[in-house]
Amino acid sequence: MEADITITVDGEPHRLVTDTRTTLLDALRDRLGVFSPKKGCDHGQCGTCTVLLDGRRVTTCLALAVAHDGAHVTTSAGLASDDRGQALHQAFLDHDGFQCGYCTPGQICSAAGMLDEAEAGWASAATEDVRSEPTLDDAEISERMSGNLCRCGAYAGIVTAIREVAGTGDGHGEAARR
């Protein structure tokens, strides 16, 4: 069965007729030629396919495209057009938050999503006092980014980069010194 849907990606609307079993990741990559989100595990385990879907981070390999007719997708490439997205990209460069770069678009989308979640006061499993605004130290960031794996092991740089953008780092975070 097919469905006629419209998805806006990084500000550009796309109309497509798609099989109702097609994942959002496959629709983006195979149908729309949007290659910023990457396919890793294809089972919701690695986070490399993460985008912001109507402002919230999601793993697109677990989302059906047909369920998101009319949605707005922001990829890591799209994030580069706003100040915070640019700051995240630059911080990953400055603090060696990547090696091969395969996981990086997902890491950056997830970082943007978690910064919004923390700003909204959402607690994580690492939050000690759920009644107060979480402080994005190494433990908080590591927990909140735990859905994004990096096979190159660039975690120390990733945490340092996010702390810098969150305003809780000195540019040489605890993780980077380990």
Ligand code: FES
């Ligand atoms: S490809 Fe989606 S979580 Fe791994």
Ligand code: FES
């Ligand atoms: S930079 Fe290579 S997988 Fe993360």
